[in-house]
Amino acid sequence: MNPNEKYAAIHYHSYLGLDKILEAQVPRSGQFGKEAHDETLFIIIHQVYELWFKQILHELQSLIGLFEAEAVDEKNIGSAVSRIDRINEIFKLLIHQIDVLETMTPLDFLEFRNFLFPASGFQSAQFRKTEVMLGLKMPQRFSYQEKPYYNQLSSAQQEEIKQLESQRSIFELIEDWLERTPFIKCDGFSFVEEYKIAIAKMIEREKQAITTNEYLSDEEREARLTMVSGNGEFFQQVLDPTAHAQKIEEGHVRISYDAMIAAVMIHVYRDQPILQLPCRLFGFNYDNG
Numbered sequence: 001m002n003p004n005e006k007y008a009a010i011h012y013h014s015y016l017g018l019d020k021i022l023e024a025q026v027p028r029s030g031q032f033g034k035e036a037h038d039e040t041l042f043i044i045i046h047q048v049y050e051l052w053f054k055q056i057l058h059e060l061q062s063l064i065g066l067f068e069a070e071a072v073d074e075k076n077i078g079s080a081v082s083r084i085d086r087i088n089e090i091f092k093l094l095i096h097q098i099d100v101l102e103t104m105t106p107l108d109f110l111e112f113r114n115f116l117f118p119a120s121g122f123q124s125a126q127f128r129k130t131e132v133m134l135g136l137k138m139p140q141r142f143s144y145q146e147k148p149y150y151n152q153l154s155s156a157q158q159e160e161i162k163q164l165e166s167q168r169s170i171f172e173l174i175e176d177w178l179e180r181t182p183f184i185k186c187d188g189f190s191f192v193e194e195y196k197i198a199i200a201k202m203i204e205r206e207k208q209a210i211t212t213n214e215y216l217s218d219e220e221r222e223a224r225l226t227m228v229s230g231n232g233e234f235f236q237q238v239l240d241p242t243a244h245a246q247k248i249e250e251g252h253v254r255i256s257y258d259a260m261i262a263a264v265m266i267h268v269y270r271d272q273p274i275l276q277l278p279c280r281l282f283g284f285n286y287d288n289g
């Protein structure tokens, strides 16, 4: 941008398109008789959600652009982290907005509900696009009235959604990126084998501490030793590719074994400068894959 260049002056109102936005709240109750006071809130809160959905889609599209690259440029991880942080903050805000919606009672809502039939949140194309771009695809969905979920959308929106369904989602792209993580296995070093040894040592240390702890009763000692052995088995399960494939089969886990191992390694070595940003890119929670 050339700071010396003179740009045509612009007014706040026209820059934000407020004529269009502030004219877009048309209560149907007003068109069919007595206008219900709370319908304006109902319209505005949905429009605000849709505006935030648009921002989330804007961020997701850029993230997909960053991770679609054959080799993701390390320099882009910083932008990716800040854009994911922004999406998370927006989701927090969307949840908080329900507090405003709840200032409308069910009876207030019923004053205009019947004028809105059959409109429904099922027809929010942006909500569906957000789900698909995040990674919720047809195989993971229920059909509604034995029809595909996008049946509620316009044909143009359906085409867009089908296009997105055929593209790789941010979940799949980050899974690919994790699977390409170097150092998992190289020059005789195997992170999984080293990690198994570290866990076995940790479990042994804990058992030793419990066994020699004179303040524990026999029952307490027994219970704690059982718990620690359980932790050991849990880690072995996590690191066992066959057990992982089984969990995917059963639908308990979605992320691939290699991507999960990479995430564990990034988490374990999160203090290494090169891994600090990648670690912030994703929350580490094994159970929901």
Ligand code: HEM
Pocket (backbone or CB within 6 Å): 045, 046, 049, 050, 101, 109, 119, 120, 121, 122, 124, 127
């Ligand atoms: C008084 C407030 C609200 C009521 C009573 C309400 C009611 C419902 C109902 C009954 C459904 C199930 C679909 C259906 O039967 O049509 C639904 C779905 C949905 N609503 Fe709302 N809703 C409200 C507010 C909102 C707001 C503010 C949004 C923001 C955009 C929203 C977005 C959605 C979406 C996206 C779905 C589809 C959810 C899914 O399939 O996963 N709703 N809503």
